[in-house]
Amino acid sequence: xxxxxxxxxxxxxxxxxxxxxxxxxxxxxxxxxxxxxxxxxxxxxxxxxxxxxxxxxxxxxxxxxxxxxxxxxxxxxxxxxxxxxxxxxxxxxxxxxxxxxxxxxxxxxxxxxxxxxxxxxxxxxxxxxxxxxxxxxxxxxxxxxxxxxxxxxxxxxxxxxxxxxxxxxxxxxxxxxxxxxxxxxxxxxxxxxxxxxx
Amino acid sequence: xxxxxxxxxxxxxxxxxxxxxxxxxxxxxxxxxxxxxxxxxxxxxxxxxxxxxxxxxxxxxxxxxxxxxxxxxxxxxxxxxxxxxxxxxxxxxxxxxxxxxxxxxxxxxxxxxxxxxxxxxxxxxxxxxxxxxxxxxxxxxxxxxxxxxxxxxxxxxxxxxxxxxxxxxxxxxxxxxxxxxxxxxxxxxxxxxxxxxx
Numbered sequence: 001x002x003x004x005x006x007x008x009x010x011x012x013x014x015x016x017x018x019x020x021x022x023x024x025x026x027x028x029x030x031x032x033x034x035x036x037x038x039x040x041x042x043x044x045x046x047x048x049x050x051x052x053x054x055x056x057x058x059x060x061x062x063x064x065x066x067x068x069x070x071x072x073x074x075x076x077x078x079x080x081x082x083x084x085x086x087x088x089x090x091x092x093x094x095x096x097x098x099x100x101x102x103x104x105x106x107x108x109x110x111x112x113x114x115x116x117x118x119x120x121x122x123x124x125x126x127x128x129x130x131x132x133x134x135x136x137x138x139x140x141x142x143x144x145x146x147x148x149x150x151x152x153x154x155x156x157x158x159x160x161x162x163x164x165x166x167x168x169x170x171x172x173x174x175x176x177x178x179x180x181x182x183x184x185x186x187x188x189x190x191x192x193x194x195x196x197x198x
Numbered sequence: 199x200x201x202x203x204x205x206x207x208x209x210x211x212x213x214x215x216x217x218x219x220x221x222x223x224x225x226x227x228x229x230x231x232x233x234x235x236x237x238x239x240x241x242x243x244x245x246x247x248x249x250x251x252x253x254x255x256x257x258x259x260x261x262x263x264x265x266x267x268x269x270x271x272x273x274x275x276x277x278x279x280x281x282x283x284x285x286x287x288x289x290x291x292x293x294x295x296x297x298x299x300x301x302x303x304x305x306x307x308x309x310x311x312x313x314x315x316x317x318x319x320x321x322x323x324x325x326x327x328x329x330x331x332x333x334x335x336x337x338x339x340x341x342x343x344x345x346x347x348x349x350x351x352x353x354x355x356x357x358x359x360x361x362x363x364x365x366x367x368x369x370x371x372x373x374x375x376x377x378x379x380x381x382x383x384x385x386x387x388x389x390x391x392x393x394x395x396x
Contacts, residue, residue, distance in 0.1 A: 037314050039237045112313035115306065115365045116235050124368065131366040149372065153359055153379035156371065160358010161351055167313045167365070168329040170322065173354065174347065181351035184386040 022070070024050050025057065029071035034106045038117035041067050065122040068114075072130050075110055080137045087141060087189075091158065091182045094138050098162045099172045107134075108166035135159060145189035154185050220268070222248050223255065227269035232304045236315035239265050263320040266312075270328050273308055278335045285339060285387075289356065289380045292336050296360045297370045305332075306364035333357060343387035352383050 028050035033041050046067060047054045061067050078101055081093040101107040114127040135155055142154045161181040165171045173181075226248035231239050244265060245252045259265050276299055279291040299305040312325040333353055340352045359379040363369045371379075 037237065039235065108313065111365060112310040115310035116314060118368055128367050135366075149374040149378040150382065152371065152375045153382060156359045156362040156375075157355035157379055157382065158358075159362045159366070160356075161354045163362055163365070164354040164357045167309060167361070168333075168357070169326050170316055173350065176347040177350045177354075180347040181355055184348065184351060184355065185382060187386040188382040 021052065021056070021060070025052065025061070026070045026073050029067050030074040033068070033071045033113050034109045038068075038113045041071065043067065063122075065120065065126065068117070068123055069126050072110070072114075072126060075105065075107070075130055076133065078105065078107075078134070083137070083141065087144060088182055088186055090141050091138065091185070092179060094141065095158060095162055095173075095178045095182070096175075098159075099178070102162060102166045102172055108163065108170075111163065112167060142185070142189075145186070150188075154189075158182070158185060219250065219254070219258070223250065223259070224268045224271050227265050228272040231266070231269045231311050232307045236266075236311045239269065241265065261320075263318065263324065266315070266321055267324050270308070270312075270324060273303065273305070273328055274331065276303065276305075276332070281335070281339065285342060286380055286384055288339050289336065289383070290377060292339065293356060293360055293371075293376045293380070294373075296357075297376070300360060300364045300370055306361070306368075309361065310365060340383070340387075343384070348386075352387075356380070356383060 025046060029041060029046050032045055032049060036045070041064065043054050043057045043061075043064075046052075047057050057067075061070060079097075081090070081097050083090045084093075098107070111131075114123065114130070118124040118127050138158055139151070139155050142151055142158070146154050158181060161173055161178060165173055223244060227239060227244050230243055230247060234243070239262065241252050241255045241259075241262075244250075245255050255265075259268060277295075279288070279295050281288045282291075296305070309329075312321065312328070316322040316325050336356055337349070337353050340349055340356070344352050356379060359371055359376060363371055
């Protein structure tokens with residue numbers, strides 16, 4: 001499982017070609033995962049859709065886990081909003097960005113596809129890492145007010161306000177639902193944080 | 199899409215046989231869905247694992263949506279705890295039962311498999327109905343204290359405290375995380391409910 005990251009070459013233009021191949025394959029692998037599911041994410045299918053030979057794919061991404069890893073680079077590029085220091089505004093902005101990621105990148109389908117595929121150990125590791133990274137900003141913000149089991153609960157609860165409706169009903173929450181969720185958590189946080197300061 | 203529900207027959211013993219066939223097929227279809235994913239839930243695969251002929255399966259469950267519907271009857275049998283009237287205890291009991299359903303029935307895999315498959319309209323309808331039913335007890339309890347966007351937020355948040363860790367990391371929350379989640383919601387509920395009574 002060693003995805004190619006460019007590499008040395010004497011030929012001029014080859015680096016640029018490799019960069020372009022990587023970008024094409026990443027985008028196509030991502031599209032296959034989201035549109036057709038994890039079962040469809042094979043070398044044959046990505047080669048067909050991206051217009052590359054299977055040999056090229058096997059050379060740079062020998063295993064299906066490598067294809068999963070490169071597909072998920074698209075998710076890694078997901079831009080989180082910059083924190084302003086206003087905890088309510090920052091949490092609302094994070095959840096609004098997550099909702100936009102469901103609409104634009106179909107993060108809900110990425111989540112369910114990876115959950116289905118996580119019976120494979122290497123996929124599970126990639127999945128866990130991607131999801132930890134995705135939750136990090138919200139965890140960092142909430143860690144200012146919560147700790148221990150309350151922190152874990154609050155992170156899952158705010159993730160759930162976007163993840164649950166999209167996975168369970170194919171819908172996303174309105175602004176007022178996102179704001180209500182943040183206020184429910186922060187109402188408690190004010191007490192918890194006063195308690196923490198003592 | 200008309201799953202067979204037994205039916206008339208003159209032959210003694212045939213009703214019992216149909217009941218047994220239904221139960222066998224439901225369990226096998228459920229196992230295929232959970233262990234192998236939605237792509238594997240085909241007449242050929244269920245026939246093979248259950249030891250029935252494909253003809254029998256096609257006769258009673260003509261479409262793959264019918265197979266999905268009968269597989270999900272296993273989930274419909276999921277027993278929710280009886281409410282006691284103590285809102286905190288009832289919410290903790292619901293979430294603890296949901297967690298047990300993830301461990302025993304792999305409800306997390308049912309959820310992600312159905313999310314993947316919901317691009318098919320009939321499957322989406324079955325999925326939405328199953329998930330609405332699953333969330334109903336928690337929504338009923340929370341409706342005593344919340345309404346509008348706060349109610350929707352609270353339902354997703356408490357669902358998320360079990361659904362998010364299981365789908366995102368393959369883990370379930372400890373008792374103290376479940377209790378923290380309920381307390382975060384109820385802390386706000388006390389104010390909301392006082393407000394509602396005015």
